[in-house]
Amino acid sequence: MAVLNGKVALITGSTSGIGLATAHVLAEQGCHLLLHGLMNEAEGQALAAEFAGQYGIKTFFSNADLREMDSIHQFMAEGAQALGDIDILINNAGIQHTETVAAFPPEKWNDIIAINLSSAFHTIQQALPAMAQKRWGRIINIASVHGLVASVNKAAYCAAKHGIIGLTKVVALECAEQGITANAICPGWVDTPLINKQIEAIASSRNLSRSDARYQLITAKQPLPEMLDPRQIGEFVLFLCSDAARGITGAALTMDGGWTAQ
Ligand SMILES: NC(=O)c1ccc[n+]([C@@H]2O[C@H](COP(=O)([O-])OP(=O)(O)OC[C@H]3O[C@@H](n4cnc5c(N)ncnc54)[C@H](O)[C@@H]3O)[C@@H](O)[C@H]2O)c1
Incomplete structure (x- = not known):
């Protein structure tokens, strides 16, 4: 039986990678989808x-730029009008830029903080009233191991990901009596376009093939010598949406191949 029949989910950044895979997992369970990216x-x-046809669900698409608060407010209002109030909010969209702090372009800092952190504040603020009224809601923020530990050249990304874990905890505390849970998932390496530039940089600086560079990137910090499949993150999201997970809130849940166990 489709366990999320009729629920409405918004997944930011669901045109690619983890967001797209999660959209398929939730659609299989009967969720109506606000697709975005x-x-x-x-x-x-x-x-x-395509999603509507394949799964027999209602869908809505927006390409709102998450750097703009007004665009976020507008697309969420339009999405709710088309599909109904949001029951499941997955803040997943994110970008990366790697450079030392000394050389980090301020505009990249601003973009990463806006997309990877501030947009989640805006979507949560918009989604909470209806969740509180229904006394049911699931907020899942896709953070990263870099929300828990640091790596060189990732100042903005680490700041945003540490920040989103803090935001997740506060939302969990404020909503604990309203049937709403808020959690962060902290993946290690996941096989998506986000990390292509990092692989290419290692390949060219060390004169390696793409697959050797990929292996070096993974194993530099992650004990499990393979990338996660984006769908594995989607399955974890599905579990957090289930009734069995109603006692899990305010958690930063690792799915990192042992990275932070060291
Ligand atoms: N891939 C990994 O190894 C990994 C590891 C840990 C955490 N994450 C996190 O997972 C999330 C998803 O990343 P992914 O790897 O699937 O990346 P991806 O590049 O495949 O997808 C990113 C999505 O964000 C959207 N997006 C980017 N900028 C946007 C903007 N300005 N406005 C609106 N949408 C925008 C893109 O359109 C796309 O849909 C990110 O938050 C990322 O930090 C990824």
């Missing part, structure tokens, strides 16, 4: 139609 309107509408 930087994709042109025609491709986005085609993606939404």
Whole structure:
């Protein structure tokens, strides 16, 4: 039986990687989907139609830029009008830029903080009233191991990911009596386009093939010598949406191949 039949889920950044895989997992369980990401309107509408056809669910697509608060407010209002109030909010969209603090471009800092952290504040603020009224809600923020530990050249990313874990905890405390849980998932390496530049940088600086560079990137810090499949994150999200997980809130849950066990 589809366990999330009729629930409405918003997944930011669901045109690619972890967000897209999670969209498939939730659609299989009967969730209506507010799909979102930087994709042109025609491709986005085609993606939404494909999901609707494949799973028999209602869908809505937005390519709102998460750096703009007004765009976030607008697309969430339009999405709720089209599909109903949001029951499951997954703050997943994110970008990366690697450079030392000394050389880090301020505009990249601003973009990463806006997309990877502040957008989650705005979506949560918009989604909470309806969740509180229904006395049911699931907020899942896709953080990272870099919300728990640091790596060189990732100042903005680590700041944003540490920040989103703090935000998650506060939301969990404030909503604990309202049937709403808030959790952060902290993955290690996941096989998505986000990490392509890091692989390419290792390949060119060490004169390695792409697959050797990929292996070196993974094993530099992660004991499990393989990348996670994005769908594994989606399955974890599904568990956190289940009734069995109603006692899990305010947690930063690792799925990191042992990275932070060291
Ligand atoms: N891939 C990994 O190894 C890994 C590890 C830990 C955490 N994460 C986190 O998982 C999340 C998803 O990353 P992914 O690896 O699937 O990346 P991805 O590049 O495949 O997808 C990122 C998504 O965010 C959207 N996005 C980017 N900038 C945006 C903007 N300005 N406005 C609106 N949408 C925007 C993109 O359109 C895309 O849909 C991110 O928060 C990332 O930090 C990834």
